[in-house]
Amino acid sequence: MFSLSGSSFTNNSLYGVSRCLTQSRKRVSVPMVVASVSSNGRPADRNVSVLMENTLKEMRENAPVIEKDSKSTVTGGVGDVYGEDSATEDQTITPWTVSVASGYSLLRDPHHNKGLAFSEKERDSHYLCGLLPPVVVDQELQVKKLMNNLRQYDVPLQRYMAMMDLQERNERLFYKLLIENVEELLPVVYTPTVGEACQKYGSIFRRPQGLFISLKEKGKILEVLKNWPEKKVQVIVVTDGERILGLGDLGCQGMGIPVGKLSLYTALGGIRPSACLPITIDVGTNNEKLLKDEFYIGLRQRRARGQEYAELLDEFMSAVKKTYGEKVLIQFEDFANHNAFDLLAKYGISHLVFNDDIQGTASVVLAGLVAALNLVGGNLAQHTFLFLGAGEAGTGIAELIALEMSKQTGAPLGETRKKIWMVDSKGLIVRSRMESLQHFKRPWAHDHEPVKELVNAVKLIKPTVLIGSSGAGRTFTKEVVQAMATLNKKPVIFALSNPTSQSECTAEEAYTWSEGRAIFASGSPFAPVEYKGKVFMSGQANNAYIFPGLGLGLIISGAIRVHDDMLLAASEALAAEVSQENFEKGLIYPPFANIRKISAHIAAKVAAKAYELGLATRLPQPENLVAYAESCMYSPSYRSYR
Numbered sequence: 001m002f003s004l005s006g007s008s009f010t011n012n013s014l015y016g017v018s019r020c021l022t023q024s025r026k027r028v029s030v031p032m033v034v035a036s037v038s039s040n041g042r043p044a045d046r047n048v049s050v051l052m053e054n055t056l057k058e059m060r061e062n063a064p065v066i067e068k069d070s071k072s073t074v075t076g077g078v079g080d081v082y083g084e085d086s087a088t089e090d091q092t093i094t095p096w097t098v099s100v101a102s103g104y105s106l107l108r109d110p111h112h113n114k115g116l117a118f119s120e121k122e123r124d125s126h127y128l129c130g131l132l133p134p135v136v137v138d139q140e141l142q143v144k145k146l147m148n149n150l151r152q153y154d155v156p157l158q159r160y161m162a163m164m165d166l167q168e169r170n171e172r173l174f175y176k177l178l179i180e181n182v183e184e185l186l187p188v189v190y191t192p193t194v195g196e197a198c199q200k201y202g203s204i205f206r207r208p209q210g211l212f213i214s215l216k217e218k219g220k221i222l223e224v225l226k227n228w229p230e231k232k233v234q235v236i237v238v239t240d241g242e243r244i245l246g247l248g249d250l251g252c253q254g255m256g257i258p259v260g261k262l263s264l265y266t267a268l269g270g271i272r273p274s275a276c277l278p279i280t281i282d283v284g285t286n287n288e289k290l291l292k293d294e295f296y297i298g299l300r301q302r303r304a305r306g307q308e309y310a311e312l313l314d315e316f317m318s319a320v321k322k323t324y325g326e327k328v329l330i331q332f333e334d335f336a337n338h339n340a341f342d343l344l345a346k347y348g349i350s351h352l353v354f355n356d357d358i359q360g361t362a363s364v365v366l367a368g369l370v371a372a373l374n375l376v377g378g379n380l381a382q383h384t385f386l387f388l389g390a391g392e393a394g395t396g397i398a399e400l401i402a403l404e405m406s407k408q409t410g411a412p413l414g415e416t417r418k419k420i421w422m423v424d425s426k427g428l429i430v431r432s433r434m435e436s437l438q439h440f441k442r443p444w445a446h447d448h449e450p451v452k453e454l455v456n457a458v459k460l461i462k463p464t465v466l467i468g469s470s471g472a473g474r475t476f477t478k479e480v481v482q483a484m485a486t487l488n489k490k491p492v493i494f495a496l497s498n499p500t501s502q503s504e505c506t507a508e509e510a511y512t513w514s515e516g517r518a519i520f521a522s523g524s525p526f527a528p529v530e531y532k533g534k535v536f537m538s539g540q541a542n543n544a545y546i547f548p549g550l551g552l553g554l555i556i557s558g559a560i561r562v563h564d565d566m567l568l569a570a571s572e573a574l575a576a577e578v579s580q581e582n583f584e585k586g587l588i589y590p591p592f593a594n595i596r597k598i599s600a601h602i603a604a605k606v607a608a609k610a611y612e613l614g615l616a617t618r619l620p621q622p623e624n625l626v627a628y629a630e631s632c633m634y635s636p637s638y639r640s641y642r
């Protein structure tokens, strides 16, 4: 007999572990399965297996950990038992996490289910005999079969739903599929298909993913967070659904975006799935169509604004910090710009937060531009930039370009900004409009006569680089692209808006209208284009290149704040990954197929910057940050359940 937190239990029962935990905390919501153990060491309950390696002897030795720090014991759960393999978490295996679901429950537990890949021995020791057909296959064959199945679907949304079903059935297989077929599956789980999924979320909704925090939860968000089964959350992607891609206000149905972004955190950045938490804050929607839709899943009211909104967000941000600590990374995603800039400014000084649309996008576009200089020549300061769209993405990118120019030339920001021009829905942003401009547009109001149409702005400003961040599809008309091609031997054209329907132009339009001279990249992917016998491949200028590596870098360094210099470091790391071979094909981004290696390099640069700025808390600094980042990455290969 030994004592634990004042409670006691005998060495043939684990029940006491659960009891004492319940006593040491007001409430334990860890998905822990605990059972009595019979004399042969097997649990009496067939839905539970005991992890044999973690003997009771080891438990006794480890027991004081619980006594000393009862809070840290609540970080376990079934995932830790089989050794989630990421060093991005505290590796301490807490002694009470000794049992996991088995039998029928194990087959229905997506974190541990292996389907037909359970070995004979595992089937025997985990009560699976008879629950599976006799054949045993390996994970590679499962991947092959599923890819064959997925390719049978012609409709992208069917592929999306098949992938979501897989994620809920067998998490490791989902990630193996995604990692090994990233170029083929990214458009399925991410843009463009995720956009359609969000639009139809109510109709296709099967099982909830992530946490929904609505106005109804005001005053009890802390309690709501406790309902989430994982206690070691390291990254949260949160949206309020007001600007989902370029599709506008999709309210609660925006949940597809945090879910999709976090699956990329794992697949592309190696953050373990159990550390990722998607959240949708539901303050209503102003989308009349959704409000009338009988299948809509959110609050059926118009959006809360002002104090009511601010109070909910405030409660949410403090509850998150209280629950997961100050080093949990919060990524703001797809908020409308009238909230996005203010939230970033407000919480950027007290929390580890960044806004992906403002900052992640800036970093990825700057990387593409730096790479493009290899093809078009000159340095950043020798170019002139024109944006269509002066919101989060547009002004975020513009500011980072201006900052980089300023660092390169020593010129003050006020000067470097003058090389950057913006057009919004009312035309060119000029000084005479200053009074009526939102604060984030003001730095871009330069001296010029008013210009209404984009094509005229192109002709007057004579940009070398044209960037679309308007969310308005097909706004780079033939006239606009031709004007760019008249002014420039190699016009640089980015059509960043997502999904594909909102892209400012297609790859085909960019290449044909510029007679094959455009250096083109887009937010959503386009298939290669053949023009006059030559094949043109365009890059995907999407923040998906940046946020997984940025997040990994912040986590492995234990960073407590995000700094602009980290975004510049991420950008530099990404640009450095574009090879000569890529340039020869006209590409300014490396292939997504190499993304895990790219993410490790981005993470290393970001972490190094965190250490340099004194913002890192994980000490000592690892000697080789790239190797360390790689060693921390989640692997989707199955574990052996002995």
Ligand SMILES: NC(=O)C1=CN([C@@H]2O[C@H](COP(=O)(O)OP(=O)(O)OC[C@H]3O[C@@H](n4cnc5c(N)ncnc54)[C@H](OP(=O)(O)O)[C@@H]3O)[C@@H](O)[C@H]2O)C=CC1
Pocket: 243, 244, 245, 246, 247, 336, 337, 356, 357, 358, 361, 364, 388, 389, 390, 391, 392, 393, 394, 423, 424, 425, 426, 468, 469, 470, 471, 472, 475, 496, 497, 498, 499, 502, 522, 523, 524, 541, 542, 543, 544
């Ligand atoms: N590729 C990537 O990685 C990313 C792509 N994006 C995409 O960028 C787009 C914009 O996002 P975001 O910046 O957050 O959105 P915002 O709503 O913040 O900004 C949109 C801007 O576009 C302007 N605009 C809208 N329609 C037109 C039009 N027809 N002509 C000229 N200007 C127009 C708006 O003008 P006004 O201010 O006058 O209303 C506003 O300035 C979305 O489609 C999004 O998917 C966003 C982030 C990352």
Ligand SMILES: CC(=O)C(=O)O
Pocket: 191, 244, 245, 246, 334, 356, 357, 497, 498, 523, 542, 543, 544
């Ligand atoms: C890519 C992205 O973040 C967006 O389109 O909003």
Ligand SMILES: [Mg+2]
Pocket: 245, 333, 334, 356, 357
């Ligand atoms: Mg976004």
